[in-house]
Each structure stands twice: as structure tokens, then as C-alpha cells.
Amino acid sequence: MADAQAVLRVDRKYDALLRRLRTPEFNGHQALVFTFFRNTADYLTNRLAADGLRVASLHGGVAADDRQRIIAEFREGRYDIVVATKVASEGLDFEFCSVVVNYDLPWNPMEVEQRIGRIDRLGQKSEKINILNLVTPGTIETDIFLRLMDRTHVFEHAIGELDEILGQEFQKASDTVLEFTLSGEERQRRIDQSLMAIEQHRADNAEVSDAAAFLQAGDDYGIDAIEQRVARGRYLGQAELAGLVTEWAAGRGGATVIDQRAQEFRVDFTQEMHEAVVEWRRSLLEVPGRVRELETAPSLTFSLDAERARQHDMRLLSGSHPLVRAVAFSAKEHRITRFGNVQVRCAGGCEPGLYAVAIASAGWQGLRPTSELWVQAVDLDSGEQVHGGVEAALFAALANGELLDSRRRIHEDFASRVKEAFALLDERRIHEEQKRRADNEALTEERRIRAQRTRDRQVEMTRERLTQNRISGNHTMDAAIRGKARKAEQRYNDEISLIDSRAASSLDLNQVAICQLQVVPA
Incomplete structure (x- = not known):
């Protein structure tokens, strides 16, 4: 005892x-x-x-x-x-x-x-x-966890970049493991399905997020969607997706209508929109089954509520829907620099005056790609750059629906001031690129070390399990264990190749909009 x-x-x-x-x-x-x-x-x-x-x-x-x-x-x-x-x-x-x-x-x-x-x-x-x-080596839970980590690169890539859809898929995977009525083969199949869904959602959301900077910059709906996106993190919900599709459709002669009470979103297609979908479809190796209606239907209605879509068998506007994917595909070609002559009232830290404002999208390519909106204002009379207050007043007016048309004539120096504003943005780009490249190099080295440590842990676990089998005299699983070790080695090599491919980084700046902004006393 x-x-x-x-x-x-x-x-x-x-x-x-x-x-x-x-x-x-x-x-x-x-x-x-x-x-x-x-x-x-x-x-x-x-x-x-x-x-x-x-x-x-x-x-x-x-x-x-x-x-x-x-x-x-x-x-x-x-x-x-x-x-x-x-x-x-x-x-x-x-x-x-x-x-x-x-x-x-x-x-x-x-x-x-x-x-x-x-x-x-x-x-x-x-x-x-x-x-x-x-984690405890040799348990079912650990084996599954390592598969999740390896397949989705959780600790190498995802921290700080996940959205709630991915969280739901991980919960499904967790629930599957705890479903003890399943056979081992059925449990394995369902976990593989969850992993595939996680990877697909991540790819779809990355594609749509990358498109957002080019589409959400022109009107109060788009800026409001950006404000919501900042508040929520990187996740793009139905409201933001509706803003993306609205902007894309407007640039091709189409129209959209939102019924807030019914939480429905209707898209009226033009021939140019159909052609854009066809162009996207031609780029695919595997064509989703729902593409045909996008190429021919005069209009489509989507639900903005996931539960209602499920209950009534409606289309849900989501990041994985073919329409949104087609929008994301063609978004980078939709870079028409917009012009406005507008008026806002003073907000905190903002002085009355007349300003040239340049808006650009900054796209960082590296281990952690991002898309941002950058804004620069220049005083039209003095030519001095302005920080913070003017840009904040502009976006606040857009978000609150308080942006007014201005009747002021376009300032004679507007064109040259806009060039100065974009030149200032480019100076910022150079400075930021240098800083981010240094961070990217450090992150690259850190991820190489993490990948090596993960590989070392897996090698050690393989060695321990083979040793246990040798001591017990049971060698029935040796071949499977060595097979897993070979796959782990291949994943390690793939991971190092991916890290190396993203070690080179760059920060690209694209003009989105310009405006003459008149700030009047509150």
C-alpha cells in the first residue's frame, strides 16, 4: 500500500x-x-x-x-x-x-x-x-493538440490575428475530441474536416482583409465600417462585408440595398459585375458550386444574420462566399483616386481653416501582413503639414454622417499641396519600412527558433516512445511512430521554407482619395 x-x-x-x-x-x-x-x-x-x-x-x-x-x-x-x-x-x-x-x-x-x-x-x-x-506526451489530447498546432501554426502565426470564426472552428474540433461515442477513425475524420475549415476560413479572411484597404475609403458607410473593424479587431463581419460589396458594385455601375429591419442585403448586378466574377472564376483551380448564379442572376439577396440564414436556408454574406471572394480578387484593380470638396465642424485639437488631405492605403508584406489607411493634411495657405486633429475631424464626420459639401472654390495651390501631402506620406512610408523591416528580421529569427524547438520536441517524443516500445517489447506501433516523425520533419522543412519566403518585406503605398477640406468653427 x-x-x-x-x-x-x-x-x-x-x-x-x-x-x-x-x-x-x-x-x-x-x-x-x-x-x-x-x-x-x-x-x-x-x-x-x-x-x-x-x-x-x-x-x-x-x-x-x-x-x-x-x-x-x-x-x-x-x-x-x-x-x-x-x-x-x-x-x-x-x-x-x-x-x-x-x-x-x-x-x-x-x-x-x-x-x-x-x-x-x-x-x-x-x-x-x-x-x-x-502538455503530456503520448496522450490522445497531446497528439491532437500537436496536429492543431502544426497544421494551423497557432503559436508561430495566429496570436493576435485570429477572428471569432476561427474560434468557433477550434471549438468544434474540441467538442469532437470529447465526443466519446465516435470511433477513432470517425473522430480523426471530423478533426481533419475542422482543420480544413480553419485553414479555409483563414485564407478567405486574409484575402478579404487585404482587399479592404482598397474598397473602404470613399464614403461614410466605408469609413464607418473601418471604425467598426478597428473596434472589433481584424475580424470582418457582415456589416463590413456589405460595405466592401457596396463599394465594389458602385464602381461597376451596380447597386446594393440594405434592409436593416430584415437584416437583408440585395445586390443588383450589371454586365460589368458579371464579367468581373467570370474573370475571378477563371483564376481558380477548383470552382465553388455557387458561382454560376453570380454570372447570370440579375440580383441576389443575402442575409446579414447567420442564425436567420441557417433557419430559413438563405445565402449568408460571409468571407467565404464566392461573391466576396470575387470582390477581393478584383479589389486591387479598383484603385481610382477619389476627389471631394467637403466641410466639417471643428473637433478637439482641430483649427478652423482650409486643408488639402491625402488618403492612401499602406500594405505591409512580411511575416504578419497588414493593410492600413494613412492620412496626411496640409494647410492650403501656409503649406505647413498638420498632425492629428484635421484627420480626426474628417473621419469623425464621416463616421457620424455629418460630412457636408463645401461651396468653396478649389484653392489655386490645391494640386501642389496634395503632392506635398503624398510626399509626406511617402517619407512616412520610408521610415516605417525601415522600422518594420528590423522587426520583421527579428520575428523571422524568432520563428525559426520556435520551429526548431517544436521539431526538437517532436524528435524527443519520438525517441521516448520508441524507447518505451523497446522496453515493453511491443513494436507494433514503431512504423507508425516513425511515419509521424517523417511527416513532422517535412512540416518543419515546409515551415522553414515559408518563413524564408516571407523574410523579404516591403511597405507599399497606394493613393485612395484626395479632398479639399474646409474646417469651420463648431
Whole structure:
């Protein structure tokens, strides 16, 4: 009995955690340790305290007043570690910490992102934050997690760039693993389907996001969509997609109508729009089944509500719909620089006057591609560049529907001032490109190191499993284990090739709009 109790007291996962916390890399740094369950949090708190660490726990069973006290004491440095459940992964700031430990590692990378976001925020003083992820080799859960990580490059690419659709797909994958009525083969098939859906959603959203900068710049609906997009993160929802399609259709003689009450969006096609769809379809290796109606239908109606679309079997306007993909394909050719002569009222930090305003889309190509809108204003009388206030007043008026037509004659120096504004934007581009290239080089090296570490872990796991099989005398799985190792090596080589292909970076600037802006007293 004594021997059995001794075995039960062995917890290799905890021992691995304690060893890492005592290494120079982690020792002396305050840490957040995340787990799923309250009982696990209490268990870790008791064991860490017994091993001499100053530790407290945060979970649903801790009263609100006690939570605030623990957080305040943690901030004051009275604890080395706080062990927390999901209650601490959302809405709380721990920028004074520099370590996050995922004792229980979620399969959904959005949850991982939330956890890291507790310390990776303004006020963080450490030059480097450390993330420790603990998994148990040889388990079904670990095998599936590694497949998710390898196939979707979660920690190399996705942190900070995920959207809620991907989060839903990861949840489906998680639910599939916990469906114990499935056979091993059926579970594997469903997980593969989820992984394919994740990859497809990411590709579709990246394509549409890249198109957004070229389409969302001309009217109050587009700017409002941009404001919503900034508030929500990188995710493009139905409202933003409707703005993209509206802008694209207007440039080709078409029209769109939104019924806000019914949450429906109608697109009236022109021949030019049909031709654009055909051009997109010709670029595809595999043609989606819903393309034919885009090439022939005089109009189509979409739902802007996913649940209503499902219940009534309606088309849903989503990033993966062929229409949106066709819009994204042709968006980069839709670069007509627009002109406006407009008037706004003073906002905070803005002086009355007459300004030339240049708007451009900045497209960064590197390991983390982005698309942004840049704006530069120049005083039409003095020629001095203006910072902040004028641009803010313009976008605020657009977002609030308060932009007015101006009756002022076009200033005689408008053309030269616009050139000056775009020249200033180009100077900014040069400066930003230099800075971002340095960051991209550092990120490239970091991802090479991460890929190497992942490969090393997989090699070690393969070696351990083969050793266990040799000791037990059971070699039935050796061939499968070596096959997985070969695939892991190929994934590593593919990953290094991808990193190398994106090591070269550039920042491109494209003119979107110009305007003469009259700012009048409020």
C-alpha cells in the first residue's frame, strides 16, 4: 500500500512546472499559471506553497472582495505566482507579470491569446515575456493538440490575428475530441474536416482583409465600417462585408440595398459585375458550386444574420462566399483616386481653416501582413503639414454622417499641396519600412527558433516512445511512430521554407482619395 501511495504522489507535470519556475529564465519573475478547473487551481496552490513559493489562487469560488485584495497584493509583489482559472483570463490587467504558464493548454488559440493578453499590454516593463505551455506526451489530447498546432501554426502565426470564426472552428474540433461515442477513425475524420475549415476560413479572411484597404475609403458607410473593424479587431463581419460589396458594385455601375429591419442585403448586378466574377472564376483551380448564379442572376439577396440564414436556408454574406471572394480578387484593380470638396465642424485639437488631405492605403508584406489607411493634411495657405486633429475631424464626420459639401472654390495651390501631402506620406512610408523591416528580421529569427524547438520536441517524443516500445517489447506501433516523425520533419522543412519566403518585406503605398477640406468653427 505504501508503494502505491508513493506512486500516486508522483506528478511529472507538476515536477516539470516546478523545475522550470526555478530556472534563471523564470526565477524572480512574477507568473500567472492558468488551469481549467478550480480543484486543479487549489491543488497547484497548495503544492507550490509547500515548495516554498508565495502563491495565491483566483477562481469562481473566491469572493469578489477577496479577488480584488489578491490582485492588489499580487501587484504589490507579495506573491510570486497566482494560479487562475478562466476568471482571470478576461478583462484583468497583470502587466507587472512577465510569465504566463498554461498548465492546462486550451485547443482554442483565442483562449491562449486572451491569457497572454493579460500581461502583454501597455505598462509591461520586461523586454521579453515568457510563455510556458505544458502538455503530456503520448496522450490522445497531446497528439491532437500537436496536429492543431502544426497544421494551423497557432503559436508561430495566429496570436493576435485570429477572428471569432476561427474560434468557433477550434471549438468544434474540441467538442469532437470529447465526443466519446465516435470511433477513432470517425473522430480523426471530423478533426481533419475542422482543420480544413480553419485553414479555409483563414485564407478567405486574409484575402478579404487585404482587399479592404482598397474598397473602404470613399464614403461614410466605408469609413464607418473601418471604425467598426478597428473596434472589433481584424475580424470582418457582415456589416463590413456589405460595405466592401457596396463599394465594389458602385464602381461597376451596380447597386446594393440594405434592409436593416430584415437584416437583408440585395445586390443588383450589371454586365460589368458579371464579367468581373467570370474573370475571378477563371483564376481558380477548383470552382465553388455557387458561382454560376453570380454570372447570370440579375440580383441576389443575402442575409446579414447567420442564425436567420441557417433557419430559413438563405445565402449568408460571409468571407467565404464566392461573391466576396470575387470582390477581393478584383479589389486591387479598383484603385481610382477619389476627389471631394467637403466641410466639417471643428473637433478637439482641430483649427478652423482650409486643408488639402491625402488618403492612401499602406500594405505591409512580411511575416504578419497588414493593410492600413494613412492620412496626411496640409494647410492650403501656409503649406505647413498638420498632425492629428484635421484627420480626426474628417473621419469623425464621416463616421457620424455629418460630412457636408463645401461651396468653396478649389484653392489655386490645391494640386501642389496634395503632392506635398503624398510626399509626406511617402517619407512616412520610408521610415516605417525601415522600422518594420528590423522587426520583421527579428520575428523571422524568432520563428525559426520556435520551429526548431517544436521539431526538437517532436524528435524527443519520438525517441521516448520508441524507447518505451523497446522496453515493453511491443513494436507494433514503431512504423507508425516513425511515419509521424517523417511527416513532422517535412512540416518543419515546409515551415522553414515559408518563413524564408516571407523574410523579404516591403511597405507599399497606394493613393485612395484626395479632398479639399474646409474646417469651420463648431
